[in-house]
Amino acid sequence: MTEQMHWARWGDPAEAHPLSEEARGLVELAFGPAAEHPTTPLSDVRLPAPRLPEDLLAGLRDLVGDHQVRVDHEARVRHTRGKSTPDLLRMRHGDADDAPDAVVLPAGHDEVAAVVSWCSEHRVALVPFGGGTSVVGGLVARRDGYAGVLALDLRRLDRLVAVDRVSGTAVLEAGLLGPRAEALLAEHRLTLGPFPQSFEYASIGGFAATRSSGQASSGYGRFDQLVVALRVATPVGDLELGSAPANAAGPDLRELVLGSEGAFGVITAVTVRVRPAPETAVYETWRFASFPEGVAALRDLAQSGDAPTVLRLSDENETALNLAKPDEIGAGGEGGCLVVTGFEGTAEAVEARRRVVATRLEKRGGRSLGADDGAGWAAGRFKGPYLRDAMLDIGVLVETLETATFWSNLPRLYDEMSAALTAALTPASANGGGGPIVLCHISHVYETGASLYFTVAARQVGDGLEQWAAAKAAASDAMIAAGATITHHHAVGRDHRPWLAQEIGPVGVEILRAVKDRLDPNGVLNPGVLVP
């Protein structure tokens, strides 16, 4: 695996494959004949003229060293936007209009702090860049009124700074990507635990700044729950938070940095809870007759305190396509809804918990499809984004969106989002092939509610951008109308900002603006992102 993603696709080019003949046949059956959608070559990608004058660049070089300020074509393209489907569509068409003027790679906290101060002084917009995996426009700065836009690539902040075995914590620098962080912790036989689908390319600082949540969150917790301390560089000085696991010393300011998406400061180090690396991992899949029955079973597990490490329920549509194992598309012909349970820990604890979960699932009408070592699921779990590229190559739009709500509101939210997405994507799709495909799963459960994660696919119309924008707006409106959140774990970025304003209301918006104005008086930190 390479640490640097393809500039216009997800992940490592060596891991990407076109669709199998069988899958391609299914896609054509659903959406009509495949139409090749080639990608503009890197050298032909259009960049805006660089705006940072030489004297400013010279000042930057003084701060971080000559080689750590990049203005070349490739560096600028590689730091343009994130990996949402609209991001990929634009880049495939050669559009890098949102590229930074320069990329700067500081060596540690002090250099980050110096660059932050410098940007504030010179009114240069600053976009913190970890793994570049944002799917919500989190890496697109507003350009007007600024001397230029800088991408702050944090890859050189890549140390495991300290391990406290007694407290069960570790200090990780913000630029560490998921696999490297886990490898460093594995040397101490420790693990962080939650693995979001973006894990292979997402950074520790990004996990914190966006409140990431991984596939094993039932067992290990959301990333924000794992954070016990933070170090942040802001234009008005450093912020160091985290004096105890929990306290009553006023509002928990850590929770204001978590989810701040680079708009209040740049997170340079995070102290996280770590656990012993699990001795073993066992998976067991189950089938339920319907989505509501599966939901009832998940709710029972979440509220009983007996949830497994990994817990995922696919609705009927997703089960039929079996996206949990994208290599086997078309294999799921039994109907009903698939549940994946995963257990990590000591062999004894895993077996005990597996039995408790099995008893509960059986009581709720579940039928076991058998246990395995999870190798298949684990191997497939990071492949979803590669599949999207293969679909885009043949003119099929694929995107995901997600939300969460309380259990009692889940059926309404599911129905209304499904209807909104289907309606928004149907008129266009009807012109060529069948209607859209709307799949859903639950992969994060809480005592009081759960997330809903939708995957949609439709025949691409034109450049796909307007088509997707309309569907995304309809789905987002449906979330807010149902009283749900605009995002459970993808964050706000630019894309969700109008709906965030509705979700937290005018007084909530004023709180964000007040903090932003005080910590970033010149408004240079990721302008346009998060704060309505």
Added chain:
Amino acid sequence: MTEQMHWARWGDPAEAHPLSEEARGLVELAFGPAAEHPTTPLSDVRLPAPRLPEDLLAGLRDLVGDHQVRVDHEARVRHTRGKSTPDLLRMRHGDADDAPDAVVLPAGHDEVAAVVSWCSEHRVALVPFGGGTSVVGGLVARRDGYAGVLALDLRRLDRLVAVDRVSGTAVLEAGLLGPRAEALLAEHRLTLGPFPQSFEYASIGGFAATRSSGQASSGYGRFDQLVVALRVATPVGDLELGSAPANAAGPDLRELVLGSEGAFGVITAVTVRVRPAPETAVYETWRFASFPEGVAALRDLAQSGDAPTVLRLSDENETALNLAKPDEIGAGGEGGCLVVTGFEGTAEAVEARRRVVATRLEKRGGRSLGADDGAGWAAGRFKGPYLRDAMLDIGVLVETLETATFWSNLPRLYDEMSAALTAALTPASANGGGGPIVLCHISHVYETGASLYFTVAARQVGDGLEQWAAAKAAASDAMIAAGATITHHHAVGRDHRPWLAQEIGPVGVEILRAVKDRLDPNGVLNPGVLVP
């Protein structure tokens, strides 16, 4: 039990008793001859001249009704300060200098919002008043620059607004006191769970505003962890938060309201996670040879995920006095350290968990002192504050303070706080009787750390105020020097404000000020509390 506490003592006068002869003998042995310290009669308590002019009072009466604006002597005395030892000492001496000019009792959210706006418009300081149990000066407003001070008594906001059985949540109004909230939930066979020592008189809004944490927090969670939604009246409008159990929709603004101590707005309703009322409760006590061995056992339970519902470890000094059962002072002669474990739930779950905990405690060198139904412990657990009054009556100063830190830092924090308290209280005490008594227990554990709760007793010198202020300052300095938090669950108030500023640093302080300035531009909400 009465719902209104004695104006100069803790709790219900009918529940208060003088020390037994045996206990009084022990106290005299420790601190020298008892000296009677009588309390000034209520009618002789000195109040400041009321400052709110009649036309302003008339405006208030228009908002909430004539009978809901009180300016009589007793109402003003009963809303003066909270229940810290300095608060009690001042009141016993007849000093009610911090009394509000009037007490207002709104009927619901809309009336609260109207009073908040009115106060902002007329520059009248507003102190939200729930149960009046603050021990950190949370009910003492700054007076200079304001037209007057109003206590906003929330007792009429006393409804269980809604129960969502599917999601496992309930909406409670802010003025509900602990026992009434539990009684209303019990009608639905539900419980909130955590029982702080102040439970009998503390309010739901106060639990949220101060990040309260109860004796059963190992099993049910801290109060802040139970909150899923909040409704708040601020001078710039209403704030409604809580669209999902968890989300990535920017910073979690709920965590900014939790712990805000009335300085950003008045919490009028809280949606909390509720659980089925437990079928049974079983307690088991254990003895460890030393405090470090007990700490290691608690850490093992916390990090294994096998913690009981209630978990408490007393150090050698507290074990000797057995403050967990104040009726039996002097009975603990076996040495070592006492651990109390409590289990709530179904009979089956309780027995299973009890066995897992027993195995772990035995492995760590614990010796079981036997299981019981917990009636003794449950009966005694709210009595500590009454004991303090009985000690103050005979000239012995008693107070508690608390902090938290990560496990690896706990031994240092324990040693340095014990030394600081002992040193600060020794010179004075040495004049009459023995030195001070410093007791400690752990009652809140987390995977990464735990709280320390100290109880100190010393012969009172003079009015006791300077004596205690010096000891409190020394202990607070020791917390911050050790990198711990200034408060684990008592909150900040006025008393901890200088140390909060050290704990969160200048940028943290600026965040609090920015939010305060934006939501409360005229600075009328609990001025002087929380925000440095």
